[in-house]
Amino acid sequence: MLFFVALSSVAFILGIIAVLFVEGLPALSHVSLSEFFLGRRWYPVSSPPRFGLLPLLLGSLFVTLGGLAFAVPLGFLAAVFLAEICPRGLREFLKPLIEILAGIPSVVYGFFGVVFLAPFLREIFTLPTGLTAFTASMLLGLMAIPVVVSVMEDALTAVPRDYREAALALGATRWETIRAVVVPAASSGIGAAIILGAGRIIGETMTVLMVAGGAALIPRSFFQPVRTMTATIAAEMAETPVGSLHYRVLFLVAVVLFAITLLFDLVVNLFSRREFWRR
């Protein structure tokens, strides 16, 4: 029985992958790979239609890198605090508090961004609009923090106590022990946390749809509106006739997104296998 339940989950995943490819790949008979990946214009209902993925790809890249720029330093320092500095009692209180951030629905983050953060940043930086890659990055960074902190903290606490005691016995201060012994020993977990955070950010849809600005243009600054691949699929799928070229190209965008997240997962697995790094 358990075997069949496990098998069904694998079957569902394979089914989803099959649907993505079956619906998406026929688009390549109308749009060449170079036009799709290197095209600079995403005008799906113009005449003739243009399906250049580059603005969307760069939009996703911008918000992912921006989100990581917020999440990684904050997450790393918070994880070090929780794992190495914080008293046990306080940690029991703080860790669930951070995990609350993971439980908040993404549409609430988007709503918060649209109503509070975007007008605030627009006033601060005197921008024509607050709906920019920067706003999306801030929110996505905040959303990725629980994943980053949790995985990094687990990696840091998994370092054997003997390592710390040996370093302290050699005369290292607590910080020197953390920097030179604990963090390098946990580096594979820290790397995995960063990649998992990136995966969380690049797959996020609702928040970027609401706060990134929705401009399918090649971004030149973090303070410009961008559109990501996920937001494009969400915004346009309901507006396109089933079976049309536009419909199939949206599936092709989903295939690209799937390939990117798969790559992230493979890298995480690679990081997790510490033997790989010891070779």
Added chain:
Amino acid sequence: MEARQVKEKFWFFLCGLAMVVIGLALGVLVGFIAFKGGRVLSLEFLFSFPRHGMSEGGDLSGHCRNALPCPGEYPGVPPSWGFLGGIPCGVCPRSPCGPGNPQCHPLSCRGAFGGFRAFWAFRCSSSSLALVCPLFPARSPLALCRFPW
């Protein structure tokens, strides 16, 4: 105090600060949700809901009916891009540009939204143009009624 101890205290302070920043972000987020959502709990708001929801220019179809001109800085601009459901239609643009400013002029949307007029956009660059064009194709009535951000 030794330099290495000062360094240690600095890094420990930084780690604590990161926790405080995350805590503050969580506090602001939860506070915002509680503050905005808490309004619904007031009896006055509940009893005045129809007035809040519908009579300020919006109706439940998503159309904005209010076409009054904006006062002051944006005379002549119809505030027709508000939204329904408690947020009034008829919000005037807050862009520093306006129709009277020779550097800025209303433009039309291109590409996917060809022919759709970005009538409340008063920026000149193409990047700014795109951001004010509707996200959805023109057949959506919501495209005419957008939030002022």
